[in-house]
Amino acid sequence: MTVPTGIFDVTQPRPTLDSLKSPADLRRINAHDLQQVADELRAETINAVAVTGGHLGASLGVIELTVALHYVFDTPNDKLIWDVGHQAYPHKILTGRRDRIRTLRQGGGLSGFTKRSESEYDSFGAAHSSTSISAGLGMAVARDLKGANNNVIAVIGDGAISAGMAYEAMNNAGAMGRRLIVILNDNEMSIAPPVGAMSNYLARLLSSPTFMSLRDIGKQVAEHLPTFLKDRAAKAEELARGFVTGGTLFEELGFYYVGVVDGHDLNQLVPILENVREADIGPILVHVRTQKGKGYAPAEASNDKYHGVVKFDVATGKQNKTKSAAPSYTKVFGDYLVKEAQADDRIVAITAAMPSGTGVDVFAKAFPDRAFDVGIAEQHAVTFAAGLATQGFKPFAAIYSTFLQRAYDQIVHDVALQRLPVRFAIDRAGLVGADGPTHAGSFDVTYLGCLPDFVIMAAADEVELANMVATAAAIDDRPSAFRYPRGDGIGLPLPERGQPLEIGRGRIVREGNTVALVSLGGRLAECLKAADVLAAHGISTTVADARFAKPLDHDLLNRLAKNHELLITIEEGSIGGFGSYVLQYLTDAGALDQAGFKVRSMVLPDEFIDHDSPPAMYAKAGLDANGIVSKVFAAFGQKSEPMIARSADVAVSSAFGGVSERKRRMAEALQSSGSSNGNA
Structure with missing residues (x-):
């Protein structure tokens, strides 16, 4: 497919967009020029994401809506909250970040989601879904308590509004009656009649001050009617609006419903939003219909594949996906779950709105009924799986680590x-790159490990993952979990x-x-690299794959503690996880009482690590081969420079002397390599 580029060409001028440095500039232009702004903003978004990769389809779907919102509302005084945040790229461009938009999701660049520390226009940080209405209600209450008069607008997608938290928030907002505006961005689900001229007209009519006033007057009159007439009048009004708008559910929750609105028609959007802005009748929900990928043919034709993209060619739409000799861990999970299910018809798979992201789509093709x-309902997913387990089925709940927290x-x-015996397949374990700290799988070993009788595994490679799928299928007396990283395997032949x-x-x-490196999960390859460097300097190193964070392999730990001078645990998770369990066991077993024996643990630092490439993030965290080598040297009182980059310059201080014959031999081996600066 060849895409007519036109204004998609990065070299083409964007005069209207060039004149806008902030939403205040947007609000000064003529309303007739808004479509030109939208066209140029769409082109700019496409070209930026072509360079960086990211969430393209959702952002293209809200171009006109973004323009209309910033045109009608006085941001940042009016608080605009984007649910999930992956549709906020156009918002970033209009709010003073256009000059950095091609750093999106890159190390040191803009976040792929809304982030309060990045801009005053990002009223609430969001990367998980369904939080916007709750946050917006909090802001609305705060506004009222302060005696202010600004607007609060929450934009939530049709997928995000399926989560229970959104309904909890709407129920609370409706009961409170606070002035709050919710924009339902409906781009996939068939929850309303098709948008057309009549529905646009009705939405504009329903949002008009006259209609709102008449409806309010009608309610006041009805209050003075006999009960049976009042009830009938209310039901008739509700039924009539429900037939033409589909908004009965939202009205029952206490919201004034306006919809359905064509989200790509600025001539409809702007006056409706202006009407809503001026209304003072409590919470309002504006139902806007949009199309993911709008205005870019490849994204329109395949909105699933263009939801999140890598770098791509604007003219053809072809994504620059690198080919790997190894399958992704996600695919390995899906394929091997199918193999287990072929032998056991009790196996079922569950996902929370992420079938392709978790590999459950592979399973669904083979077993659509299972x-x-x-x-987007992780809480329900887990209890649903528990219900299946009570009836003898073997549920695999495939959920990203960061989403399982919910x-x-x-x-x-x-x-x-x-x-x-629910089995949790935990995808995206560890640091995940461009999605950053909101999507990092940092905490699951810690928060699962404290639960009694939980089996917790972590795959070091794709073969181990295949084995862990089979292991989980065989565990039928207690819950289990196995975690694995994002990305491709290391290229081992699969069984x-x-x-x-x-x-x-x-x-x-x-x-x-001499040294024992005990890895849990995906850092095993880095441990082996570190062992090679240490071996080059005469340090004999054992590398072990723990496989299980719980239960621990006590025999293995006893053996390593007995026969080595230093034991280091390495994991791609937070403090309180595998390393803590090992330290607890070795302390209780008395292993730390041995003279000359040291134990260290390597975990993610106590901070949220900003987005970057995974290798850069792990280097920052100190969980790469260089960090491991440095940890070994530091344990013996010696500093070192990165060993992978500079493995020749090594120096040893007198801290090595006098502990044991083995350590003296190691010190001699290290000193024999020499040092150029005395502080390697």
Whole structure:
């Protein structure tokens, strides 16, 4: 496909957009020029995302809506909240960040989501869904308590509004009656009749001050009618509006419903939003119909593949996806779950609105009756899985680590406390790159590990993942979880079918006798690199793959503690996880009482790490091979420069002397390599 470029060409001038440095500038232009702004903004968004990658389809779907919102409302005094935030690229361009938009999702660049520290126009940080109405209601109450008069506008997508939290917020907002505007951006779900001239006319009519006033007068008159007439009048009015708008549900929750509005027609959007801005009748929901990928043919034709994109060619729409010799971990999970399900018809798969992101789409093609997408509802997904488990089925709940956090109470009470064999396939473990800290899988080992009788595994490579799928399928007396990183495997040949692992048993990958590196999960390859560098300096290193964070392999730990002078645990998770469990065990076992034995743990630092490439993020976290080598040297009282980059310059201080014969030999080996600066 060749796409007519026109104004999509980055070299083409964008005179109207060039004149806008802030939304205040936008509000000074003639309303007739707004479509030109939208056209240029769409072209700028396409060209920017072509350079950086990111969430394209959703952003293109809200171009006109973004222009209209900033034109009608006095941002940032009026608070504009974007749910999820992945549709906020046009918003970023209009709010003074156009000069940095091609740093989107790059190290040191703009976040791919809204971020309060990035701009005063980002009223609320968001990367998980369904939070905007709750946050907006909080802001509206704060406004009223301060005696202010600004507007609060929450923009929520049709997918995000499927989550229970959105309805909790709407129920609360409706009961409070606070002035709050919710924009329902409907771009996929068939929850309303098709948009047309009549529905646009009705939406404009329903939002007009005259109609709102008449409806309010009608309610006041009805209050003085006999009860049976008042009830009938209310039901008749509700039924009539429900037939033409589909808004009965929102009205029942206490919102004044306006819709359906063509979200790409500025001639409709602007006056309706102006009417809503001036209304003072409590919470209002404006139902806007948009199209993901609007205005860019490849994205319109395949809105799923263009929801999130890598760098692409604007003229053809072809994405520059790098080919890998190894399958992604997500695909390995999907493929091997299918293999297990072929042998066991009790296996079912559950996802929370992420079938392709979790590999459940692969399972669904093979077993459509045994795959369940419950929407953006992680809490429901977990308890739904628990219900299946009570009836003898084997549910696999495939949920990103960062999203599983949303269902923690259900994991505790509905799964762990009842000891139900729900299997959690935890995708995106560890640091995830361009999506940044909101999507990092940093905490799952910590928050699951404190739950009694939970089996927790972490895959070091794709073969281990295949085996862990089989292991989880075989665990039928308690809950289990296995975690794996984003991205591709390391290229190992895959077995025909995974083999169940012995519960709580790790493996030795490389034998040594001085330093023991015990890895949990995807840092094993970096441990092996570090071991190579240490070996070059005479430091004999054992590398072990723990496989299980819980239960721990006590025999392995005892052996390593007995035969090594230094044991270091390495994991791509927060403090309180695997390393903490190992330290607790070794302390209780008395291993730390041994003279000359040291233990260290390497975890993610106690901070949220900004988006960057995964290697850069792990380097910053100190969880790459260089960081591991440095940790070994520091444990023996010695500083070192990055060993992978400079493995020749090594110096040893007198801290090595006098501890043991082995350490003296290691010090001699290190000193023999020499040093150029005495502080390697």
